[in-house]
Amino acid sequence: xxxxxxxxxxxxxxxxxxxxxxxxxxLDAEGLxxxxxxxxxxxxxxxxxxxxxxxPNREAVLAAVVDRxxxxxxxxxxxxxxxxxxxxxxxxxYRRMLLSHPQAVPLLATHPVDIDRGRELLAGLLGTFEAAGxxxxxxxxxxxxxxxxxLGHALAQVGGNPSLDDAALRFxxxxxxxxxxxxxxxxxxxxxxxxxxxx
Amino acid sequence: xxxxxxxxxxxxxxxxxxxxxxxxxxLDAEGLxxxxxxxxxxxxxxxxxxxxxxxPNREAVLAAVVDRxxxxxxxxxxxxxxxxxxxxxxxxxYRRMLLSHPQAVPLLATHPVDIDRGRELLAGLLGTFEAAGxxxxxxxxxxxxxxxxxLGHALAQVGGNPSLDDAALRFxxxxxxxxxxxxxxxxxxxxxxxxxxxx
DNA sequence: CGTTGTAAGCTTACGTCGTACACAAAATAG
DNA sequence: CTATTTTGTGTACGACGTAAGCTTACAACG
Numbered sequence: 001x002x003x004x005x006x007x008x009x010x011x012x013x014x015x016x017x018x019x020x021x022x023x024x025x026x027l028d029a030e031g032l033x034x035x036x037x038x039x040x041x042x043x044x045x046x047x048x049x050x051x052x053x054x055x056p057n058r059e060a061v062l063a064a065v066v067d068r069x070x071x072x073x074x075x076x077x078x079x080x081x082x083x084x085x086x087x088x089x090x091x092x093x094y095r096r097m098l099l100s101h102p103q104a105v106p107l108l109a110t111h112p113v114d115i116d117r118g119r120e121l122l123a124g125l126l127g128t129f130e131a132a133g134x135x136x137x138x139x140x141x142x143x144x145x146x147x148x149x150x151l152g153h154a155l156a157q158v159g160g161n162p163s164l165d166d167a168a169l170r171f172x173x174x175x176x177x178x179x180x181x182x183x184x185x186x187x188x189x190x191x192x193x194x195x196x197x198x199x
Numbered sequence: 200x201x202x203x204x205x206x207x208x209x210x211x212x213x214x215x216x217x218x219x220x221x222x223x224x225x226l227d228a229e230g231l232x233x234x235x236x237x238x239x240x241x242x243x244x245x246x247x248x249x250x251x252x253x254x255p256n257r258e259a260v261l262a263a264v265v266d267r268x269x270x271x272x273x274x275x276x277x278x279x280x281x282x283x284x285x286x287x288x289x290x291x292x293y294r295r296m297l298l299s300h301p302q303a304v305p306l307l308a309t310h311p312v313d314i315d316r317g318r319e320l321l322a323g324l325l326g327t328f329e330a331a332g333x334x335x336x337x338x339x340x341x342x343x344x345x346x347x348x349x350l351g352h353a354l355a356q357v358g359g360n361p362s363l364d365d366a367a368l369r370f371x372x373x374x375x376x377x378x379x380x381x382x383x384x385x386x387x388x389x390x391x392x393x394x395x396x397x398x
Numbered sequence: 399c400g401t402t403g404t405a406a407g408c409t410t411a412c413g414t415c416g417t418a419c420a421c422a423a424a425a426t427a428g
Numbered sequence: 429c430t431a432t433t434t435t436g437t438g439t440a441c442g443a444c445g446t447a448a449g450c451t452t453a454c455a456a457c458g
Contacts, residue, residue, distance in 0.1 A: 009435060052418095112354070178386075185381075189381075412446090
């Protein structure tokens with residue numbers, strides 16, 4: 001399963017995977033500002049400069065973290081559902097990931113997932129629309145709109161106070177479902193109408 | 200109109216207002232990373248440390264910029280409209296501000312507007328809902344949902360490529376209106392139904 | 399006028415950041 | 429054993445935010 005042994009040189013103690021995993025740990029535990037090259041190195045028992053053998057710079061570390069977290073969000077989205085169900089399921093799974101990595105939310109907001117990678121990860125969801133006869137263009141519009149809503153909502157929830165009491169949590173959950181429901185309903189209405197181009 | 204002369208000491212060349220205005224200029228021209236205390240000072244013909252006489256730290260500068268930009272977005276929202284019209288108008292005005300300060304979008308995303316200040320600036324819009332018999336709770340839900348969608352959408356548009364061709368701009372505009380329309384329509388459906396609590 | 403008090407701006411300095419560059423260490427191939 | 433190759437390290441530089449103390453430029457008072 002692991003094969004970092006490629007032949008000649010000094011054996012690698014670091015791997016891209018190990019670095020990214022450690023980066024997620026540091027991010028969750030200490031926040032985005034604490035995710036420095038030195039801190040990440042020390043977490044791995046290694047000097048900061050060693051990381052540059054595996055990733056070109058800090059931006060690349062952040063991009064890799066974004067990719068890993070988004071992939072974590074969209075595994076097992078389930079199949080055999082109508083597109084409104086699948087779309088809602090995606091929103092819920094995405095939100096669950098964001099709330100379980102609250103310190104990552106500002107990062108996800110500022111470093112969008114690579115667009116092709118995003119389409120790849122969401123192929124199943126988009127297929128649900130296609131099976132229902134929705135055009136790819138409209139499907140992408142709906143999925144992106146919902147994604148953008150979920151991220152924006154998590155930003156608002158997490159950006160304010162880091163920790164919230166139960167009442168506040170209920171409030172945000174209610175609000176989330178209200179906005180999500182409104183949007184999905186709105187798209188469904190449009191689809192039933194035969195999707196006239198937006199005026 | 201201006202009264203920086205308060206009596207005793209050395210006359211002030213700096214004002215909080217002047218600093219914030221310069222900060223917006225630097226942000227628009229060179230981006231968030233370039234908005235450093237030294238750069239801001241040099242823009243004003245002043246040493247970096249001089250800024251600390253007027254604002255406690257860099258975070259306060261950023262917060263002041265956020266406040267100023269959001270206030271810029273919501274002046275003149277118009278009156279005498281139904282709440283769906285007013286809500287759509289708010290979304291359009293907010294989006295216009297974001298797209299005319301693209302470098303500020305990540306800042307707005309990470310530094311939410313102060314909640315009380317936000318309610319104050321949006322009092323007129325919320326009144327439109329009240330006049331139509333919508334509960335304050337539902338009004339806040341709808342306004343925040345739309346705000347979150349607009350910001351998230353601008354993040355997606357601006358975060359990808361900094362400059363876009365006409366086709367891409369049309370694509371984003373279409374997408375924006377589709378998602379916004381869906382959401383407003385969804386809330387309207389709910390309101391007509393008498394606003395049952397979200398399941 | 400000179401002196402004094404006070405607010406505003408300046409200089410210097412410290413610790414931290416990302417990272418360029420040259421080097422040391424640890425393995426395999428011959 | 430030696431040469432080769434890959435990985436990790438040490439040092440150093442410039443830029444950042446900002447703490448502390450100093451200087452400057454005014455108004456008020458004598």
